[in-house]
Amino acid sequence: MSELILQTIVNSIYAASYMSLIAVGLVLIFGVMGVINFAHGELYMAGAYTVVALYSGLNLPFFVAVVVGMVFVGLLGLVMEYAFFRALRDNPLGGLIASIGFLLILQTVAVLGFGVRMAHIRPSTQEKIELFDGVLLTHQRLYVIVAAILLLTALYIFLRKTKFGWAMRACAQDTEAAALQGISLNQITRIAMFIGAGLAGVVGALTAPLVSPTPYMGHSIIVTAFIIIVVGGIGQLEGAVVAAILYAFVHTFVTTFFDGVVADMVGLVLMLLVLVVKPTGLFGANDRV
Amino acid sequence: MLLEIKDIHVHYGKIAALKGVSMEVPEDGIVTIIGANGAGKSTTLRAISGLSKISAGEIWFDGERIDALPPEKIVACGIAQVPEGRRVFPDLSVEENLRTGAFLRNDRVEIDHSLEQVFTRFPRLKERRSQWAKTLSGGEQQMVAIGRALMSKPRLLLLDEPSMGLAPVIIQEIVRILEDIVADGVPVVLVEQNAELALSLARYAYVLETGSVSLAGIAEDLHENDHVKKAYLGG
Ligand SMILES: Nc1ncnc2c1ncn2[C@@H]1O[C@H](COP(=O)(O)OP(=O)(O)OP(=O)(O)O)[C@@H](O)[C@H]1O
Ligand SMILES: [Mg+2]
Numbered sequence: 001m002s003e004l005i006l007q008t009i010v011n012s013i014y015a016a017s018y019m020s021l022i023a024v025g026l027v028l029i030f031g032v033m034g035v036i037n038f039a040h041g042e043l044y045m046a047g048a049y050t051v052v053a054l055y056s057g058l059n060l061p062f063f064v065a066v067v068v069g070m071v072f073v074g075l076l077g078l079v080m081e082y083a084f085f086r087a088l089r090d091n092p093l094g095g096l097i098a099s100i101g102f103l104l105i106l107q108t109v110a111v112l113g114f115g116v117r118m119a120h121i122r123p124s125t126q127e128k129i130e131l132f133d134g135v136l137l138t139h140q141r142l143y144v145i146v147a148a149i150l151l152l153t154a155l156y157i158f159l160r161k162t163k164f165g166w167a168m169r170a171c172a173q174d175t176e177a178a179a180l181q182g183i184s185l186n187q188i189t190r191i192a193m194f195i196g197a198g199l200a201g202v203v204g205a206l207t208a209p210l211v212s213p214t215p216y217m218g219h220s221i222i223v224t225a226f227i228i229i230v231v232g233g234i235g236q237l238e239g240a241v242v243a244a245i246l247y248a249f250v251h252t253f254v255t256t257f258f259d260g261v262v263a264d265m266v267g268l269v270l271m272l273l274v275l276v277v278k279p280t281g282l283f284g285a286n287d288r289v
Numbered sequence: 290m291l292l293e294i295k296d297i298h299v300h301y302g303k304i305a306a307l308k309g310v311s312m313e314v315p316e317d318g319i320v321t322i323i324g325a326n327g328a329g330k331s332t333t334l335r336a337i338s339g340l341s342k343i344s345a346g347e348i349w350f351d352g353e354r355i356d357a358l359p360p361e362k363i364v365a366c367g368i369a370q371v372p373e374g375r376r377v378f379p380d381l382s383v384e385e386n387l388r389t390g391a392f393l394r395n396d397r398v399e400i401d402h403s404l405e406q407v408f409t410r411f412p413r414l415k416e417r418r419s420q421w422a423k424t425l426s427g428g429e430q431q432m433v434a435i436g437r438a439l440m441s442k443p444r445l446l447l448l449d450e451p452s453m454g455l456a457p458v459i460i461q462e463i464v465r466i467l468e469d470i471v472a473d474g475v476p477v478v479l480v481e482q483n484a485e486l487a488l489s490l491a492r493y494a495y496v497l498e499t500g501s502v503s504l505a506g507i508a509e510d511l512h513e514n515d516h517v518k519k520a521y522l523g524g
Contacts, residue, residue: 166385167392170378176340177376182364182393182441 003134008256009249010131014141016248017148018203022221023228023240024152025196029077031172031235032185032192033085035095040225041218042106043197047073047204048213049110052119055208062124066205073201076106077193085193086186103218110215118212144206151199152241158195159237168192172235224251227271233284243282246270291316291445291476292337292368297346297356299332306332308500309346314445314478319471321479321487321508323521324497330480331373333497334447337478338370339363351444365393367444371451373480375434379423383414386422386433390440400440407436410466428459435466439475446470449480464490484521488512496521 022044029037037043050069054060060068084098127139159165170178171188179185204213211217228247232239247267254263274282292314299307307329314320322330335341337348339360348356355363369390378386387407391400408415411432417425422433431451438446451467452460467490471477481487488494488508496504496517504511511517 163388163392166381166389169381169385170389173378173380174376176360177372177378178389179340179360180338180364180370180372180376181389181437182361183389184359184361 003132004256006132006135008253010135010137011256012249012252014137014145015252016245017145018207019224019228019248020241020244021148021151021199021203022225023232023244024155024237025199026225027229027232027235027237027240028168028192028199029196030229031237032168032189033081033089033095034092035085035088035099036092036226037080037196038096038099038222039080039103039106039218040099040196040200041220041222042103042110043073043076043200043218044204044221045110045213045215045218046076046106047201048208048211048217049114049119049204050201051205051208052114052121052213055124056119056121062209066202069205070198070202073204074194074198076201077197078190080197081190081193085189089185107215107218114215116215118214119208120212121209123209140209144203144210147202147206151202155195155199155237164188164191224267227267229281230271231274231281233281236281236283239281239283290314291351292478293347293349294333294337295347295349297333297336297343297348299329299336299341300344301341306341306500307336307343310497310500310502311346312495312502312505314476315493317471317474317476318492319467319477319479319490321481321491321494322497323481323484323487323494325520326482327499328497329500330497331449332500334370334372334449334478334480337363337447338368361393364441367442368447369438369441369443369445370447371431371434371438371449373449373453375427375430377422377425377430377433377437379421381422382419383422383425383433384418387414387436387440390437393441403440403442407439410439410469411436428455428462431455431459431463432466435463439470443475445478446475447478447480450482451479452481452483452486460486484517488517488522 026037026040047069050072051065054065054068055062080102084102085095088094088098123140125139129137131137159169167183168188168191171183171185175185228243229240232243250270251263251267254266290313294310294312296309296311297307298305298309310333322333324330332341336343339358343356347354350366350368355366387404391403394400413429414432414436422430451463467477479487479491488511491508494508494511495502504514504517
């Protein structure tokens with residue numbers, strides 16, 4: 001029994017890792033553009049299919065495929081910014097609809113390119129660590145945890161210690177006042193889109209061997225990410241990380257000890273509870289990013 | 290003239306906020322714009338900074354036409370604005386707020402030097418440099434907003450109602466700092482509802498009424514003008 005609990009904790013840490021990367025990217029984009037990017041799940045999917053194409057298809061080394069996936073999806077983010085969001089600034093509904101349109105385009109491209117069936121990817125490694133008696137962590141999952149720690153730390157340093165980081169937070173807090181400091185909203189938006197999309201891409205790429213990608217894999221992840229950013233307080237980066245950890249633990253434990261459908265319901269109930277008790281989310285006030 | 294505004298019009302939707310405003314700002318000293326609520330004072334400053342687009346007219350700064358430039362390019366030309374209501378970044382620390390003012394500068398050492406200068410001007414901000422700006426008092430926030438504008442090393446400073454909501458002692462402090470800034474050779478455009486204060490500080494003054502300049506001239510003269518006395522100086 002205690003092994004099962006320890007194993008579930010390890011699984012929760014893994015889930016918390018990839019969910020926080022997804023949610024943080026979504027929050028970053030929302031903070032600067034004021035748009036919930038509904039195509040975020042499809043960016044994650046695009047990262048996974050980069051690995052399908054390069055690692056499974058072309059036999060490139062796994063980590064090369066992952067890095068290419070991150071950059072490629074980051075560039076997709078720039079395309080979205082350029083093609084849709086820039087023209088639709090100050091129009092949250094328009095941005096939302098455009099992101100749904102982009103979601104459908106990416107899904108269709110994935111179907112045309114790879115078919116609707118699950119792509120099975122051979123693991124890049126069979127190694128695993130035995131943390132305690134009978135409690136295992138595969139290297140494939142460890143990569144995701146390490147990536148989350150490194151990337152979230154790097155993002156934190158970027159936002160707190162560099163002038164583009166201050167500028168990004170400034171834009172999220174007061175766009176006009178930021179413009180009066182000589183900060184170009186277009187430039188900052190591009191950086192936020194690249195980072196936010198790239199984070200979704202790297203998660204998709206790293207988890208591809210673990211999840212068997214399909215063109216529709218973005219659906220469940222966007223719903224989960226949405227719950228997390230509401231729980232954390234929309235616009236709150238730290239809130240998103242804490243909420244991702246909370247959600248991951250609750251969801252993983254309920255899945256293990258009851259089942260997945262119950263876990264999804266518990267997740268939604270969690271969101272509703274937070275909305276009733278504190279409508280601005282756990283970390284929400286009017287503070288953003 | 291450092292800044293020349295020629296017959297500008299600004300519309301918010303169908304509402305005409307400025308209906309042909311012209312102004313000139315020389316290389317030094319304070320020019321003030323006074324007027325009642327809704328007269329178009331803030332809109333004039335917003336037009337200069339490129340936040341509100343003009344529908345007709347021209348704005349020239351130091352021989353360059355700037356009215357079609359985006360706000361960040363206008364900052365790069367050397368015009369900084371302290372907006373109405375201060376608009377500090379609430380969830381940035383005091384130091385981060387100040388450093389965003391230097392966003393377009395790349396001279397690290399010089400930026401650190403400017404920061405020290407701001408802290409010398411506003412010793413209270415130095416003590417609070419790592420505090421979130423939202424935790425500061427109104428007067429301290431105004432100091433952050435002015436300090437932030439100075440961090441861009443402006444050649445012209447636009448101030449929109451710096452005295453708003455502040456206690457008289459704090460206003461005096463702000464006035465002293467303003468005079469310092471002007472003494473250092475940075476000209477200032479000061480928008481004020483407190484006409485008495487504004488006319489005592491400024492060399493030239495413009496009176497805005499419902500989107501048009503109704504009076505303009507030497508501040509001292511306007512201070513003695515009957516209409517100004519009646520409408521803006523309480524008798
Ligand atoms: N964003 C806006 N949308 C619509 N109308 C606006 C907007 N901003 C200002 N106005 C209108 O434009 C006119 C000029 O406003 P402005 O803010 O420039 O006045 P002001 O002289 O600065 O007033 P105050 O002393 O109250 O700050 C007013 O009639 C105002 O209602
Ligand atoms: Mg005003």
